[in-house]
Amino acid sequence: MRPNKRDELVRNALQVFYRDGFHATGMDKLVAETGVSKTSMYKHFRTKEELIVAALRLRDENFRNWFYGRIDALAETPAQKLLASFDALGEWFEEDGYRGCMFIKAGAEYQDKDHPIHLEAAEHKRLLLEYFTDLARDAGAREPEKLGCQILLLKEGAIVTAVLLKSCDPARDAKEAARVLLANALPV
Template identity: 55%
Template structure:
């Protein structure tokens, strides 16, 4: 089934925004890179920001589905799936598609705390954190809120280290620390 024009535009715009950034990507670049006319773009999206939001929603859906699917493929246990997060990140970091985190980029370009694009980026991080916390609850850990925050800091730090510093060990380093944190935490009896 062929994607409709709106979905096709969002998919193509997602790639352009991810590679070039949001402010640096103007409508002329979007027309050139997507092959979709300005008239068609404005038919589906009133503003570039509306198109950015749609692209971020698509990226969120695709990324979270990929993460969760791979976690389940790599481990059958909730604790193992939590730790598999870092293996999945390592796979992503080592792929040619890795150009950093689109949501970190979006929040750095749209810094006003209540800007819709910044809120959409925060929502993505929140949904990932909720998934991790759910796994920690299933694994029987106490104080899952604190553990989730700590693991999310490791996740975000690994992304930054892999992208900015080009660390080849960022995911494994973060996983080693996560294992230490989980070993020191007390699962419920």
């Protein structure tokens, strides 16, 4: 198997979808921007939808690898990691090409809850919730499911707000909120 061109296609398509959106990106634009012929695209993926799902799978892998890795580099204990996740987010927000969360956008453009693209977005969020809940449990929180969900709420809120508002610093305020919630969730 030589999946060279296929991977290259998915990698480049991911960039274009993230930058321009899903409906706003036509297959002809993908031909121009990925350097892969349309014939070849449709040999690997029967529909645009399948290509989007593949791009989202790659995005999930890339993002969580980066996120978890950055957190591990910034903190040691589970409690520290919960807070460090907002430092990682803050770095992300400052990147030039920052355009929000690809899965929120995917869920927004494909709203039908049974749609494969929507399901892919939901699975990404489920994995993040699981990650935060595990950290909360390891940190010794009384109700790890609740704290994990609250950390997730702060993260999603910060991502959205970082896109739409210039007047506040979501990563910083979210981190301080997380610190308060964490302290409150630990047994006395």
